[in-house]
Amino acid sequence: MNVTTSDIILFAHASFGVLGTILAVWVFVETLNAREQNAQRIRRAALSVTLCMGAAWIFGGYWYLHFYPAERRMILAGPWPLAHSLFMETKEHLFLTLLILSLYLPIAAADKLYVNAAARRMVLFVAMLIAPLGLVVEASGAIIEHGVKVALLRSVARTPVNGGIGK
Amino acid sequence: MRADASKLSRSSAGFAIAAALAVLFNTGLAWVKDADRPLLNLMNDVARDSWITQGLADVVLFFGFGLLFSKLSWTERVTPNWLIGFLTAAVIVSGVGLFLWDALF
Numbered sequence: 001m002n003v004t005t006s007d008i009i010l011f012a013h014a015s016f017g018v019l020g021t022i023l024a025v026w027v028f029v030e031t032l033n034a035r036e037q038n039a040q041r042i043r044r045a046a047l048s049v050t051l052c053m054g055a056a057w058i059f060g061g062y063w064y065l066h067f068y069p070a071e072r073r074m075i076l077a078g079p080w081p082l083a084h085s086l087f088m089e090t091k092e093h094l095f096l097t098l099l100i101l102s103l104y105l106p107i108a109a110a111d112k113l114y115v116n117a118a119a120r121r122m123v124l125f126v127a128m129l130i131a132p133l134g135l136v137v138e139a140s141g142a143i144i145e146h147g148v149k150v151a152l153l154r155s156v157a158r159t160p161v162n163g164g165i166g167k
Numbered sequence: 168m169r170a171d172a173s174k175l176s177r178s179s180a181g182f183a184i185a186a187a188l189a190v191l192f193n194t195g196l197a198w199v200k201d202a203d204r205p206l207l208n209l210m211n212d213v214a215r216d217s218w219i220t221q222g223l224a225d226v227v228l229f230f231g232f233g234l235l236f237s238k239l240s241w242t243e244r245v246t247p248n249w250l251i252g253f254l255t256a257a258v259i260v261s262g263v264g265l266f267l268w269d270a271l272f
Binding site (some may be wrong): 096 | 173174175176178179182183185186189190193194197215216218219221222225226229230233247248250251254255258261262265266269270
């Protein structure tokens with residue numbers, strides 16, 4: 001098994017995205033039961049969402065610049081060009097919306113949620129927006145990788161029999 | 168503490184407006200740079216790739232507007248429900264708008 005830098009960066013990008021999404025769900029659940037005792041935990045969880053999404057942005061950005069161009073060529077030449085032209089194009093900009101919400105979450109969570117219903121509602125809404133957006137972005141990533149996979153499968157299927165899958 | 172019970176702090180309200188505006192700016196910029204080649208080239212030149220430039224612009228705008236609105240007294244008069252509605256609407260416009268733009272153009 002040969003694990004490359006590209007693989008590590010890509011998996012770090014996706015993993016931090018998933019972790020940030022799960023943490024947003026955690027913030028949502030904790031905020032539903034906001035008390036003075038869990039106020040600090042909510043703030044830490046909200047800040048963790050920011051850090052995870054920030055890390056996903058940095059890893060994703062590095063990978064996008066250094067390793068994605070080859071995959072993009074492959075996808076566009078393959079049977080699922082929409083994996084790039086629709087899903088990657090949407091994902092890369094939708095992720096920035098997700099990042100903005102993640103930057104805002106700890107600011108909203110800094111209020112005293114256990115006495116402030118308005119602040120609690122705001123944190124619930126922001127966490128509720130982050131979680132499904134995170135899932136959409138992750139799903140788009142899966143579709144993009146599937147675009148690469150079907151392009152590779154097609155190129156393998158087109159190679160001569162003695163050099164193809166059945167060798 | 169009871170006096171605060173029904174409204175957001177000034178920084179939370181200010182940054183909520185900033186977040187909504189940054190989300191809308193992000194969506195608009197994605198559309199405009201797609202349609203305007205010179206702008207796309209300029210953004211590619213600024214930070215190697217237009218996406219990096221756009222991300223940095225979003226973050227700067229969010230913190231810039233957030234700090235500005237946090238200092239203004241009118242943010243306290245904006246109701247929390249209006250802020251939540253504005254932010255949610257901005258995110259929905261962003262999601263649907265980006266998807267439709269890339270699907271249709």
